[in-house]
Amino acid sequence: MGDLPILLLVTSCLFLLPPPQHLTSACALNSTRRHHYHHWVGPSGRRVVTVDGNGSGDFLSVQAAVDSIPEGNTQKVLVHIHAGVYIEKVVIPATKSYITFQGAGMEKTVIEWHDRASDRGPDGQQLRTYHTASVIVFANYFTARNISFKNTAPAPLPGMEGWQAAAFRISGDKAYFLGCGFYGAQDTLCDDAGRHYFKDCYIEGSIDFIFGNGRSMYKNCQLHSVATRFGSIAAQDRKSPCEKTGFAFVNCTVTGTGPLYVGRAMGQYSRIVYSYTYFDNVVAPGGWDDWDHSAGKNRTAFFGVYKCWGPGAAAVRGVSWARELDYQTARPFMAKSFVNGRHWLGPSDA
Numbered sequence: 001m002g003d004l005p006i007l008l009l010v011t012s013c014l015f016l017l018p019p020p021q022h023l024t025s026a027c028a029l030n031s032t033r034r035h036h037y038h039h040w041v042g043p044s045g046r047r048v049v050t051v052d053g054n055g056s057g058d059f060l061s062v063q064a065a066v067d068s069i070p071e072g073n074t075q076k077v078l079v080h081i082h083a084g085v086y087i088e089k090v091v092i093p094a095t096k097s098y099i100t101f102q103g104a105g106m107e108k109t110v111i112e113w114h115d116r117a118s119d120r121g122p123d124g125q126q127l128r129t130y131h132t133a134s135v136i137v138f139a140n141y142f143t144a145r146n147i148s149f150k151n152t153a154p155a156p157l158p159g160m161e162g163w164q165a166a167a168f169r170i171s172g173d174k175a176y177f178l179g180c181g182f183y184g185a186q187d188t189l190c191d192d193a194g195r196h197y198f199k200d201c202y203i204e205g206s207i208d209f210i211f212g213n214g215r216s217m218y219k220n221c222q223l224h225s226v227a228t229r230f231g232s233i234a235a236q237d238r239k240s241p242c243e244k245t246g247f248a249f250v251n252c253t254v255t256g257t258g259p260l261y262v263g264r265a266m267g268q269y270s271r272i273v274y275s276y277t278y279f280d281n282v283v284a285p286g287g288w289d290d291w292d293h294s295a296g297k298n299r300t301a302f303f304g305v306y307k308c309w310g311p312g313a314a315a316v317r318g319v320s321w322a323r324e325l326d327y328q329t330a331r332p333f334m335a336k337s338f339v340n341g342r343h344w345l346g347p348s349d350a
């Protein structure tokens, strides 16, 4: 999101402050009041459509395939996207649930576009970061497999403004990504809102390249930095202690260029946990950043590590307010229950 405050490096101090626990009951009360009696209605029926850029499918573009799906869709729709580079912007509206994008392989099927935050939209206004994504999904129950998403706008130099350029934005609930690639520089993956599960994915970027207020698990993913002077992996935007959002990285590998913050407190109650993750020698001193050094986010953010390893792992414990968790504390961040996965992920999907 914002530019890195590269002049102020966080210094550690001796106090270890736990997150406030006294709000737990207020949160429970609130969620009880907001409880709705949803009846689960799953998709009925199944449809397959193919996209082929050379004309041997049902559609030439991915958006044309999405447009063919009716509003209020109740079918499972498998969109088979043949190998090729599809240069287009794709939007799936909230009314079109149950869509799966199936590519021919992470290196073979690519959807790419090149919007930047400072570019002008049709209304003459600047697009702003959240609208730059090459693929934007507002719908629930979206799945993507074996496909890559790119934003090909040139990478900014540190301090340049308006160059945020997302490759993908997920704003729908219960989204599943398997074997997907996400390529960009600043703000590559907008993990905006909802419960998401990313498995065996490759995510590349420079500054805050996974950001937003999603409640997401990243399992067996490679997080690859292409930062030129300073970079950061995750900026999580949890705003209140009642929100169940956060980013849980499990068994991931962190590679590329640094120095790199592994997490930044975008929201006041930002939550980021890395467990069983390998860190190459790319981590910045301190490891974590409190975003603006003024809102006391170092007292309210929840940043943790559990059994991480590699030459950069020591630096990830570089500030007193990012903790080495014990098993009990780390456990909720290592199981698919973090995203209520038992209710919507298949047993072999997690």
Ligand SMILES: *[C@@H]1O[C@H](CO)[C@@H](O)[C@H](O)[C@H]1NC(C)=O
Binding pocket: 026, 027, 030, 034, 240, 242
């Ligand atoms: C309860 O929920 C409302 C809206 O859903 C929110 O504005 C408010 O901050 C919540 N209260 C607490 C204590 O989180």
Ligand SMILES: *[C@@H]1O[C@H](CO)[C@@H](O)[C@H](O)[C@H]1NC(C)=O
Binding pocket: 052, 053, 054, 082, 083, 084, 085, 086
């Ligand atoms: C069209 O076919 C060629 C050769 O088979 C392939 O290289 C290219 O990626 C295809 N283009 C699209 C957009 O599918």
Ligand SMILES: *[C@@H]1O[C@H](CO)[C@@H](O)[C@H](O)[C@H]1NC(C)=O
Binding pocket: 103, 104, 105, 106, 145, 146, 179
């Ligand atoms: C996805 O790609 C991997 C290799 O890249 C392959 O092993 C796997 O079968 C593919 N899965 C599907 C569902 O196409």
Ligand SMILES: *[C@@H]1O[C@H](CO)[C@@H](O)[C@H](O)[C@H]1NC(C)=O
Binding pocket: 220, 251, 253
């Ligand atoms: C951890 O990730 C590696 C790939 O990076 C994979 O080979 C291994 O099976 C994963 N372990 C578990 C327990 O999922």
Ligand SMILES: *[C@@H]1O[C@H](CO)[C@@H](O)[C@H](O)[C@H]1NC(C)=O
Binding pocket: 011, 012, 013, 014, 015, 290, 293, 294, 295, 296, 297, 298, 299, 319, 320, 321
């Ligand atoms: C937390 O940040 C404040 C500035 O917002 C700073 O004065 C303080 O030393 C920091 N505390 C720790 C534990 O790093």
